[in-house]
Amino acid sequence: MSAIASDIGVIGAGAAGMWAAAAAARLGRSVVLLEKTPRTGTKVLASGGTRCNLTTTLDARHAAELFGREGARFLRPALRAVTPQDVRARFEEWGVPTQEAPLEKIFPTSGRARDVRDALEHEVRASGARIEFEAGVLGIERGQAGWDVVLHDGRVARFTRLIVCPGGMSYPKTGTTGEGYAWLERLDLPIVEPVPALVPLSSPVEWVRELSGIAVQDVEARLLDEKRTLLGRRRRPVLFTHKGLSGPGAMDLSEHVARGQAKALRRRSAPPQFTIELDLVPELTREALRELLIDAAGRAGAPLLSRVLPVDLPKRLLFAVTRQAGLGREVDPRPNQLDKQARHALVETLKGLSVQIDGTLGFDHAEVTAGGLALTHVDSGTLAVKGHDGLFACGEILDLTGPIGGLNFQAAFATAELAARAAARG
Ligand SMILES: Cc1cc2nc3c(=O)[nH]c(=O)nc-3n(C[C@H](O)[C@H](O)[C@H](O)COP(=O)(O)OP(=O)(O)OC[C@H]3O[C@@H](n4cnc5c(N)ncnc54)[C@H](O)[C@@H]3O)c2cc1C
Numbered sequence: 001m002s003a004i005a006s007d008i009g010v011i012g013a014g015a016a017g018m019w020a021a022a023a024a025a026r027l028g029r030s031v032v033l034l035e036k037t038p039r040t041g042t043k044v045l046a047s048g049g050t051r052c053n054l055t056t057t058l059d060a061r062h063a064a065e066l067f068g069r070e071g072a073r074f075l076r077p078a079l080r081a082v083t084p085q086d087v088r089a090r091f092e093e094w095g096v097p098t099q100e101a102p103l104e105k106i107f108p109t110s111g112r113a114r115d116v117r118d119a120l121e122h123e124v125r126a127s128g129a130r131i132e133f134e135a136g137v138l139g140i141e142r143g144q145a146g147w148d149v150v151l152h153d154g155r156v157a158r159f160t161r162l163i164v165c166p167g168g169m170s171y172p173k174t175g176t177t178g179e180g181y182a183w184l185e186r187l188d189l190p191i192v193e194p195v196p197a198l199v200p201l202s203s204p205v206e207w208v209r210e211l212s213g214i215a216v217q218d219v220e221a222r223l224l225d226e227k228r229t230l231l232g233r234r235r236r237p238v239l240f241t242h243k244g245l246s247g248p249g250a251m252d253l254s255e256h257v258a259r260g261q262a263k264a265l266r267r268r269s270a271p272p273q274f275t276i277e278l279d280l281v282p283e284l285t286r287e288a289l290r291e292l293l294i295d296a297a298g299r300a301g302a303p304l305l306s307r308v309l310p311v312d313l314p315k316r317l318l319f320a321v322t323r324q325a326g327l328g329r330e331v332d333p334r335p336n337q338l339d340k341q342a343r344h345a346l347v348e349t350l351k352g353l354s355v356q357i358d359g360t361l362g363f364d365h366a367e368v369t370a371g372g373l374a375l376t377h378v379d380s381g382t383l384a385v386k387g388h389d390g391l392f393a394c395g396e397i398l399d400l401t402g403p404i405g406g407l408n409f410q411a412a413f414a415t416a417e418l419a420a421r422a423a424a425r426g
Protein backbone atom coordinates (compact mmCIF):
# COMPACT_ATOMS: atom_id res chain seq x y z
CA MET A 1 0.00 0.00 0.00
CA SER A 2 1.53 3.31 -1.05
CA ALA A 3 1.93 5.98 1.64
CA ILE A 4 0.28 9.31 1.03
CA ALA A 5 1.94 12.50 2.21
CA SER A 6 2.33 16.03 0.87
CA ASP A 7 2.39 19.66 1.90
CA ILE A 8 -1.31 20.05 1.38
CA GLY A 9 -4.13 17.51 1.43
CA VAL A 10 -7.52 18.34 -0.08
CA ILE A 11 -10.55 16.20 0.73
CA GLY A 12 -13.19 15.91 -1.99
CA ALA A 13 -12.72 16.28 -5.77
CA GLY A 14 -15.82 18.38 -6.33
CA ALA A 15 -15.98 21.95 -7.60
CA ALA A 16 -14.25 23.38 -4.51
CA GLY A 17 -11.68 20.59 -4.10
CA MET A 18 -10.49 20.64 -7.69
CA TRP A 19 -10.20 24.42 -7.72
CA ALA A 20 -8.34 24.43 -4.38
CA ALA A 21 -5.95 21.59 -5.30
CA ALA A 22 -4.94 23.23 -8.59
CA ALA A 23 -4.58 26.70 -7.06
CA ALA A 24 -2.38 25.42 -4.21
CA ALA A 25 -0.21 23.35 -6.56
CA ARG A 26 0.22 26.36 -8.89
CA LEU A 27 1.65 28.19 -5.85
CA GLY A 28 4.41 25.62 -5.67
CA ARG A 29 3.10 23.20 -3.06
CA SER A 30 2.87 19.43 -3.31
CA VAL A 31 -0.81 18.60 -3.21
CA VAL A 32 -2.82 15.38 -2.96
CA LEU A 33 -6.56 15.44 -3.65
CA LEU A 34 -8.45 12.59 -1.93
CA GLU A 35 -11.70 11.49 -3.56
CA LYS A 36 -14.02 8.81 -2.25
CA THR A 37 -15.56 7.85 -5.60
CA PRO A 38 -13.84 6.66 -8.81
CA ARG A 39 -14.44 10.02 -10.53
CA THR A 40 -14.17 13.78 -10.06
CA GLY A 41 -16.95 16.37 -10.10
CA THR A 42 -20.00 14.12 -10.09
CA LYS A 43 -22.22 17.04 -9.12
CA VAL A 44 -20.69 19.28 -11.72
CA LEU A 45 -21.70 16.69 -14.32
CA ALA A 46 -25.28 16.61 -12.99
CA SER A 47 -25.58 20.36 -12.55
CA GLY A 48 -27.83 22.75 -14.42
CA GLY A 49 -29.65 19.87 -16.12
CA THR A 50 -26.18 18.62 -17.32
CA ARG A 51 -25.46 22.10 -18.75
CA CYS A 52 -23.75 23.43 -15.56
CA ASN A 53 -24.74 26.93 -14.58
CA LEU A 54 -21.21 27.64 -13.40
CA THR A 55 -21.57 31.25 -12.29
CA THR A 56 -23.69 34.38 -12.59
CA THR A 57 -23.75 37.62 -14.57
CA LEU A 58 -24.08 39.53 -11.28
CA ASP A 59 -21.11 41.44 -9.91
CA ALA A 60 -19.41 40.29 -6.72
CA ARG A 61 -21.40 42.57 -4.41
CA HIS A 62 -24.82 41.62 -5.76
CA ALA A 63 -23.90 37.93 -5.87
CA ALA A 64 -22.81 38.03 -2.21
CA GLU A 65 -26.07 39.71 -1.15
CA LEU A 66 -28.03 36.67 -2.27
CA PHE A 67 -26.47 34.60 0.54
CA GLY A 68 -28.31 36.46 3.32
CA ARG A 69 -26.79 38.95 5.76
CA GLU A 70 -24.29 36.64 7.47
CA GLY A 71 -23.45 34.81 4.27
CA ALA A 72 -22.88 38.03 2.38
CA ARG A 73 -20.56 39.40 5.04
CA PHE A 74 -18.60 36.16 5.07
CA LEU A 75 -18.38 35.79 1.30
CA ARG A 76 -17.33 39.34 0.42
CA PRO A 77 -13.52 38.77 0.61
CA ALA A 78 -13.76 35.55 -1.40
CA LEU A 79 -15.99 37.06 -4.08
CA ARG A 80 -13.68 40.08 -4.29
CA ALA A 81 -10.72 37.75 -4.83
CA VAL A 82 -12.53 35.62 -7.43
CA THR A 83 -15.42 37.50 -8.97
CA PRO A 84 -18.01 35.86 -11.23
CA GLN A 85 -16.23 37.61 -14.11
CA ASP A 86 -12.93 36.01 -12.99
CA VAL A 87 -14.54 32.57 -13.02
CA ARG A 88 -15.70 33.12 -16.60
CA ALA A 89 -12.24 34.34 -17.61
CA ARG A 90 -10.59 31.36 -15.95
CA PHE A 91 -12.77 28.84 -17.76
CA GLU A 92 -12.20 30.71 -20.99
CA GLU A 93 -8.41 30.32 -20.41
CA TRP A 94 -9.01 26.62 -19.81
CA GLY A 95 -10.72 26.28 -23.17
CA VAL A 96 -14.33 26.53 -21.98
CA PRO A 97 -15.98 29.65 -23.41
CA THR A 98 -19.15 30.68 -21.62
CA GLN A 99 -22.33 32.51 -22.49
CA GLU A 100 -25.09 34.36 -20.69
CA ALA A 101 -28.61 32.97 -20.29
CA PRO A 102 -31.79 34.50 -18.84
CA LEU A 103 -32.06 35.01 -15.06
CA GLU A 104 -28.41 36.04 -14.70
CA LYS A 105 -27.04 32.59 -15.50
CA ILE A 106 -23.77 31.64 -17.15
CA PHE A 107 -23.34 28.31 -18.96
CA PRO A 108 -20.52 26.86 -21.05
CA THR A 109 -21.23 27.80 -24.68
CA SER A 110 -21.15 24.09 -25.53
CA GLY A 111 -24.02 23.50 -23.09
CA ARG A 112 -22.05 20.56 -21.68
CA ALA A 113 -21.34 20.25 -17.95
CA ARG A 114 -18.73 17.64 -18.87
CA ASP A 115 -16.56 20.40 -20.40
CA VAL A 116 -16.54 22.23 -17.06
CA ARG A 117 -15.69 19.07 -15.11
CA ASP A 118 -13.00 18.04 -17.61
CA ALA A 119 -11.41 21.50 -17.54
CA LEU A 120 -11.22 21.44 -13.75
CA GLU A 121 -9.72 17.94 -13.69
CA HIS A 122 -7.27 18.82 -16.44
CA GLU A 123 -6.17 21.90 -14.49
CA VAL A 124 -5.60 19.78 -11.38
CA ARG A 125 -3.35 17.42 -13.33
CA ALA A 126 -1.58 20.26 -15.21
CA SER A 127 -0.85 22.00 -11.90
CA GLY A 128 1.02 18.93 -10.65
CA ALA A 129 -1.50 18.00 -7.93
CA ARG A 130 -2.14 14.26 -7.60
CA ILE A 131 -5.64 12.78 -7.43
CA GLU A 132 -6.20 9.65 -5.32
CA PHE A 133 -9.49 8.01 -6.32
CA GLU A 134 -11.43 5.63 -4.09
CA ALA A 135 -9.70 7.26 -1.15
CA GLY A 136 -12.69 7.70 1.14
CA VAL A 137 -11.88 9.63 4.30
CA LEU A 138 -13.02 8.20 7.61
CA GLY A 139 -11.73 10.92 9.90
CA ILE A 140 -9.18 13.65 10.40
CA GLU A 141 -6.95 14.25 13.42
CA ARG A 142 -4.05 16.38 14.49
CA GLY A 143 -0.78 14.68 13.54
CA GLN A 144 2.82 15.27 14.56
CA ALA A 145 3.57 17.61 11.67
CA GLY A 146 0.10 18.78 10.74
CA TRP A 147 -2.99 16.71 9.92
CA ASP A 148 -3.47 12.96 9.65
CA VAL A 149 -6.30 11.71 7.49
CA VAL A 150 -7.57 8.20 8.11
CA LEU A 151 -8.94 6.47 5.01
CA HIS A 152 -11.62 3.78 4.74
CA ASP A 153 -8.97 1.20 3.73
CA GLY A 154 -6.94 1.87 6.89
CA ARG A 155 -4.25 4.01 5.30
CA VAL A 156 -3.24 7.22 7.05
CA ALA A 157 -2.38 10.17 4.82
CA ARG A 158 -0.18 12.86 6.36
CA PHE A 159 -0.28 16.52 5.42
CA THR A 160 1.19 19.73 6.77
CA ARG A 161 -2.06 21.54 5.97
CA LEU A 162 -5.48 20.23 5.13
CA ILE A 163 -8.34 21.70 3.09
CA VAL A 164 -11.68 20.03 3.83
CA CYS A 165 -14.32 20.23 1.09
CA PRO A 166 -16.38 17.02 1.01
CA GLY A 167 -19.62 18.90 0.21
CA GLY A 168 -22.91 18.47 2.05
CA MET A 169 -25.42 15.64 2.04
CA SER A 170 -27.72 16.44 -0.85
CA TYR A 171 -28.02 13.94 -3.72
CA PRO A 172 -26.31 11.32 -1.51
CA LYS A 173 -26.18 8.86 -4.38
CA THR A 174 -23.49 11.06 -5.96
CA GLY A 175 -21.15 10.36 -3.03
CA THR A 176 -21.86 13.28 -0.76
CA THR A 177 -23.31 11.75 2.38
CA GLY A 178 -22.41 14.37 4.96
CA GLU A 179 -19.45 12.55 6.52
CA GLY A 180 -17.49 15.77 6.88
CA TYR A 181 -19.79 17.15 9.56
CA ALA A 182 -18.80 14.38 11.99
CA TRP A 183 -15.07 15.00 11.46
CA LEU A 184 -15.54 18.65 12.36
CA GLU A 185 -17.83 17.92 15.30
CA ARG A 186 -15.15 15.66 16.72
CA LEU A 187 -12.90 18.73 16.75
CA ASP A 188 -15.58 20.49 18.84
CA LEU A 189 -16.60 22.69 15.95
CA PRO A 190 -20.26 23.80 15.76
CA ILE A 191 -22.34 22.49 12.84
CA VAL A 192 -25.51 24.38 11.96
CA GLU A 193 -28.09 21.64 11.44
CA PRO A 194 -27.93 20.51 7.79
CA VAL A 195 -31.27 20.65 5.96
CA PRO A 196 -32.13 20.13 2.29
CA ALA A 197 -32.28 23.33 0.23
CA LEU A 198 -33.01 24.24 -3.38
CA VAL A 199 -35.40 21.32 -3.32
CA PRO A 200 -38.94 20.92 -4.76
CA LEU A 201 -41.87 21.34 -2.36
CA SER A 202 -44.65 18.85 -1.69
CA SER A 203 -48.33 19.74 -1.50
CA PRO A 204 -51.14 17.55 -0.19
CA VAL A 205 -53.65 19.32 -2.44
CA GLU A 206 -55.10 17.38 -5.35
CA TRP A 207 -55.74 20.35 -7.66
CA VAL A 208 -52.06 21.29 -7.55
CA ARG A 209 -51.08 17.85 -8.84
CA GLU A 210 -53.69 18.16 -11.58
CA LEU A 211 -51.70 21.14 -12.90
CA SER A 212 -48.57 19.00 -13.21
CA GLY A 213 -46.39 20.13 -16.12
CA ILE A 214 -47.53 23.76 -16.14
CA ALA A 215 -44.68 26.27 -15.80
CA VAL A 216 -45.31 29.93 -15.02
CA GLN A 217 -42.41 32.07 -16.11
CA ASP A 218 -43.12 35.45 -14.54
CA VAL A 219 -44.52 34.89 -11.08
CA GLU A 220 -43.70 35.97 -7.55
CA ALA A 221 -43.80 33.17 -4.97
CA ARG A 222 -44.33 34.19 -1.33
CA LEU A 223 -43.83 31.67 1.45
CA LEU A 224 -45.93 32.09 4.62
CA ASP A 225 -46.01 30.08 7.82
CA GLU A 226 -49.12 29.08 9.80
CA LYS A 227 -49.26 32.52 11.45
CA ARG A 228 -49.09 34.06 7.97
CA THR A 229 -45.63 35.48 8.66
CA LEU A 230 -43.82 36.10 5.41
CA LEU A 231 -40.72 33.86 5.37
CA GLY A 232 -39.45 34.77 1.93
CA ARG A 233 -40.41 35.91 -1.55
CA ARG A 234 -38.84 35.20 -4.92
CA ARG A 235 -39.71 36.30 -8.44
CA ARG A 236 -38.59 33.33 -10.48
CA PRO A 237 -40.36 30.68 -12.62
CA VAL A 238 -42.48 28.08 -10.81
CA LEU A 239 -43.40 24.62 -12.10
CA PHE A 240 -46.40 22.56 -10.97
CA THR A 241 -45.45 18.90 -10.52
CA HIS A 242 -47.25 15.69 -9.61
CA LYS A 243 -45.90 16.19 -6.05
CA GLY A 244 -46.31 19.93 -5.59
CA LEU A 245 -44.20 22.88 -6.74
CA SER A 246 -40.76 23.03 -8.31
CA GLY A 247 -38.76 25.50 -10.39
CA PRO A 248 -36.42 28.17 -8.98
CA GLY A 249 -39.23 30.26 -7.45
CA ALA A 250 -40.32 27.39 -5.20
CA MET A 251 -36.92 25.78 -4.70
CA ASP A 252 -35.25 29.04 -3.63
CA LEU A 253 -37.75 29.24 -0.73
CA SER A 254 -37.45 25.60 0.31
CA GLU A 255 -34.82 26.06 3.02
CA HIS A 256 -37.42 27.77 5.24
CA VAL A 257 -39.76 24.79 4.88
CA ALA A 258 -36.97 22.31 5.64
CA ARG A 259 -35.87 24.36 8.69
CA GLY A 260 -39.45 24.46 9.98
CA GLN A 261 -39.76 20.71 9.60
CA ALA A 262 -36.40 20.04 11.28
CA LYS A 263 -37.39 22.26 14.22
CA ALA A 264 -40.73 20.47 14.63
CA LEU A 265 -38.98 17.10 14.53
CA ARG A 266 -36.53 18.23 17.22
CA ARG A 267 -39.39 19.46 19.42
CA ARG A 268 -41.56 16.44 18.54
CA SER A 269 -44.33 18.83 17.63
CA ALA A 270 -46.80 18.45 14.75
CA PRO A 271 -45.30 18.94 11.29
CA PRO A 272 -45.71 22.58 10.31
CA GLN A 273 -47.83 23.63 7.33
CA PHE A 274 -46.88 26.40 4.97
CA THR A 275 -48.54 28.34 2.19
CA ILE A 276 -47.02 29.51 -1.05
CA GLU A 277 -48.92 32.41 -2.55
CA LEU A 278 -48.33 32.81 -6.27
CA ASP A 279 -48.68 36.32 -7.65
CA LEU A 280 -49.55 35.47 -11.24
CA VAL A 281 -49.59 39.09 -12.39
CA PRO A 282 -46.57 40.55 -10.59
CA GLU A 283 -46.30 43.49 -13.01
CA LEU A 284 -49.63 44.92 -11.81
CA THR A 285 -50.61 46.16 -8.37
CA ARG A 286 -53.97 45.01 -6.97
CA GLU A 287 -55.38 48.44 -7.78
CA ALA A 288 -54.13 48.37 -11.38
CA LEU A 289 -55.55 44.88 -11.87
CA ARG A 290 -58.92 45.95 -10.45
CA GLU A 291 -58.99 48.95 -12.83
CA LEU A 292 -58.10 46.68 -15.73
CA LEU A 293 -61.07 44.41 -14.95
CA ILE A 294 -63.46 47.33 -14.49
CA ASP A 295 -62.28 48.86 -17.73
CA ALA A 296 -62.70 45.52 -19.57
CA ALA A 297 -66.23 45.14 -18.16
CA GLY A 298 -67.24 48.36 -19.88
CA ARG A 299 -65.63 47.45 -23.19
CA ALA A 300 -67.68 46.54 -26.28
CA GLY A 301 -67.64 42.86 -27.18
CA ALA A 302 -67.39 41.72 -23.54
CA PRO A 303 -63.91 40.16 -23.79
CA LEU A 304 -62.99 37.00 -21.88
CA LEU A 305 -60.76 37.26 -18.81
CA SER A 306 -57.95 35.42 -20.62
CA ARG A 307 -57.98 38.13 -23.31
CA VAL A 308 -57.82 40.92 -20.75
CA LEU A 309 -55.01 39.71 -18.52
CA PRO A 310 -51.51 40.92 -19.38
CA VAL A 311 -50.20 37.34 -18.92
CA ASP A 312 -50.99 34.18 -20.84
CA LEU A 313 -52.23 31.69 -18.22
CA PRO A 314 -52.86 28.11 -19.38
CA LYS A 315 -56.59 27.18 -19.23
CA ARG A 316 -56.08 24.61 -16.43
CA LEU A 317 -54.32 27.21 -14.29
CA LEU A 318 -56.96 29.83 -15.03
CA PHE A 319 -59.60 27.34 -13.89
CA ALA A 320 -57.72 26.77 -10.63
CA VAL A 321 -57.76 30.54 -10.13
CA THR A 322 -61.48 30.98 -10.81
CA ARG A 323 -62.33 27.99 -8.58
CA GLN A 324 -60.22 29.36 -5.71
CA ALA A 325 -61.88 32.76 -6.23
CA GLY A 326 -65.26 31.03 -5.79
CA LEU A 327 -66.50 31.75 -9.31
CA GLY A 328 -68.06 28.30 -9.63
CA ARG A 329 -67.40 26.27 -12.76
CA GLU A 330 -66.72 29.28 -14.93
CA VAL A 331 -63.25 28.68 -16.46
CA ASP A 332 -62.80 31.92 -18.33
CA PRO A 333 -65.41 34.45 -17.18
CA ARG A 334 -66.07 37.74 -18.86
CA PRO A 335 -65.22 40.68 -16.55
CA ASN A 336 -68.66 42.18 -17.26
CA GLN A 337 -70.21 39.11 -15.54
CA LEU A 338 -68.42 39.85 -12.27
CA ASP A 339 -70.02 41.77 -9.43
CA LYS A 340 -67.85 43.78 -7.06
CA GLN A 341 -67.37 40.90 -4.65
CA ALA A 342 -66.44 38.40 -7.39
CA ARG A 343 -64.02 40.91 -8.91
CA HIS A 344 -62.38 41.43 -5.54
CA ALA A 345 -62.02 37.67 -5.04
CA LEU A 346 -60.53 37.29 -8.51
CA VAL A 347 -58.01 40.08 -7.95
CA GLU A 348 -56.97 38.58 -4.60
CA THR A 349 -56.52 35.12 -6.13
CA LEU A 350 -54.60 36.30 -9.17
CA LYS A 351 -52.31 38.26 -6.83
CA GLY A 352 -51.96 35.30 -4.44
CA LEU A 353 -53.08 31.86 -5.63
CA SER A 354 -52.75 29.94 -2.41
CA VAL A 355 -50.97 26.56 -2.44
CA GLN A 356 -50.72 24.50 0.74
CA ILE A 357 -47.22 23.10 1.30
CA ASP A 358 -46.47 20.27 3.72
CA GLY A 359 -42.78 19.60 3.15
CA THR A 360 -39.88 19.21 0.77
CA LEU A 361 -38.77 16.23 -1.30
CA GLY A 362 -35.75 15.88 1.01
CA PHE A 363 -32.02 15.44 0.52
CA ASP A 364 -32.44 12.99 -2.38
CA HIS A 365 -33.78 15.82 -4.53
CA ALA A 366 -32.01 18.82 -2.95
CA GLU A 367 -29.45 20.67 -5.04
CA VAL A 368 -27.61 21.80 -1.93
CA THR A 369 -27.44 21.38 1.82
CA ALA A 370 -28.14 24.45 3.93
CA GLY A 371 -26.33 24.53 7.27
CA GLY A 372 -22.85 23.15 7.91
CA LEU A 373 -19.72 24.46 9.58
CA ALA A 374 -20.70 27.64 11.45
CA LEU A 375 -19.20 30.69 9.75
CA THR A 376 -18.28 32.18 13.14
CA HIS A 377 -15.56 29.53 13.35
CA VAL A 378 -14.00 30.24 9.96
CA ASP A 379 -11.84 33.21 8.97
CA SER A 380 -13.53 34.77 5.94
CA GLY A 381 -10.23 36.06 4.51
CA THR A 382 -8.35 32.76 4.59
CA LEU A 383 -11.02 30.07 5.15
CA ALA A 384 -8.87 28.89 8.07
CA VAL A 385 -10.84 27.02 10.71
CA LYS A 386 -10.38 29.02 13.89
CA GLY A 387 -8.45 27.34 16.69
CA HIS A 388 -7.15 24.56 14.41
CA ASP A 389 -3.85 25.53 12.88
CA GLY A 390 -3.37 24.36 9.31
CA LEU A 391 -7.01 23.36 8.79
CA PHE A 392 -9.16 25.04 6.12
CA ALA A 393 -12.73 24.46 4.90
CA CYS A 394 -14.45 25.60 1.72
CA GLY A 395 -17.41 24.89 -0.55
CA GLU A 396 -20.73 23.45 0.48
CA ILE A 397 -19.58 22.11 3.87
CA LEU A 398 -19.74 25.71 5.09
CA ASP A 399 -23.01 27.16 6.39
CA LEU A 400 -23.50 29.13 3.16
CA THR A 401 -26.36 28.74 0.69
CA GLY A 402 -27.19 30.84 -2.31
CA PRO A 403 -30.24 30.64 -4.57
CA ILE A 404 -30.37 28.86 -7.92
CA GLY A 405 -28.39 30.65 -10.62
CA GLY A 406 -24.72 29.62 -10.50
CA LEU A 407 -24.24 31.21 -7.09
CA ASN A 408 -23.27 28.00 -5.29
CA PHE A 409 -20.52 27.05 -7.72
CA GLN A 410 -19.32 30.64 -7.60
CA ALA A 411 -19.08 30.45 -3.79
CA ALA A 412 -17.34 27.06 -3.98
CA PHE A 413 -14.70 28.34 -6.45
CA ALA A 414 -14.09 31.61 -4.60
CA THR A 415 -13.79 30.09 -1.11
CA ALA A 416 -11.54 27.35 -2.56
CA GLU A 417 -9.20 29.96 -4.01
CA LEU A 418 -8.75 31.77 -0.67
CA ALA A 419 -8.28 28.48 1.20
CA ALA A 420 -5.63 27.40 -1.32
CA ARG A 421 -3.75 30.70 -1.15
CA ALA A 422 -3.70 30.68 2.65
CA ALA A 423 -2.77 26.99 2.89
CA ALA A 424 0.03 27.46 0.36
CA ARG A 425 1.33 30.51 2.27
CA GLY A 426 1.08 28.48 5.42
C1 LIG B 1 -28.66 18.10 -9.42
C2 LIG B 1 -27.84 19.28 -9.00
C3 LIG B 1 -27.74 20.37 -9.85
C4 LIG B 1 -27.01 21.48 -9.46
N1 LIG B 1 -26.87 22.52 -10.32
C5 LIG B 1 -26.14 23.60 -9.99
C6 LIG B 1 -25.91 24.65 -10.91
O1 LIG B 1 -26.30 24.56 -12.09
N2 LIG B 1 -25.21 25.74 -10.48
C7 LIG B 1 -24.70 25.84 -9.20
O2 LIG B 1 -24.07 26.85 -8.87
N3 LIG B 1 -24.85 24.83 -8.33
C8 LIG B 1 -25.54 23.71 -8.70
N4 LIG B 1 -25.68 22.68 -7.80
C9 LIG B 1 -25.01 22.79 -6.50
C10 LIG B 1 -23.50 22.49 -6.66
O3 LIG B 1 -23.39 21.21 -7.25
C11 LIG B 1 -22.81 22.52 -5.30
O4 LIG B 1 -22.99 23.79 -4.73
C12 LIG B 1 -21.31 22.27 -5.47
O5 LIG B 1 -21.10 21.04 -6.11
C13 LIG B 1 -20.58 22.25 -4.14
O6 LIG B 1 -19.23 21.98 -4.37
P1 LIG B 1 -18.32 21.24 -3.29
O7 LIG B 1 -17.03 20.99 -3.98
O8 LIG B 1 -18.32 21.96 -2.03
O9 LIG B 1 -19.05 19.85 -3.04
P2 LIG B 1 -19.31 18.63 -4.02
O10 LIG B 1 -19.35 19.10 -5.44
O11 LIG B 1 -20.47 17.92 -3.48
O12 LIG B 1 -18.00 17.75 -3.92
C14 LIG B 1 -17.66 17.03 -2.76
C15 LIG B 1 -16.73 15.89 -3.16
O13 LIG B 1 -16.26 15.27 -1.96
C16 LIG B 1 -16.30 13.87 -2.12
N5 LIG B 1 -16.41 13.26 -0.79
C17 LIG B 1 -17.47 13.25 0.03
N6 LIG B 1 -17.20 12.58 1.16
C18 LIG B 1 -15.92 12.17 1.03
C19 LIG B 1 -15.08 11.40 1.86
N7 LIG B 1 -15.49 10.89 3.02
N8 LIG B 1 -13.82 11.14 1.43
C20 LIG B 1 -13.37 11.61 0.22
N9 LIG B 1 -14.14 12.32 -0.61
C21 LIG B 1 -15.40 12.61 -0.20
C22 LIG B 1 -17.55 13.65 -2.98
O14 LIG B 1 -17.53 12.37 -3.60
C23 LIG B 1 -17.45 14.80 -3.97
O15 LIG B 1 -16.66 14.45 -5.09
C24 LIG B 1 -26.39 21.53 -8.18
C25 LIG B 1 -26.48 20.42 -7.35
C26 LIG B 1 -27.18 19.30 -7.75
C27 LIG B 1 -27.23 18.12 -6.83
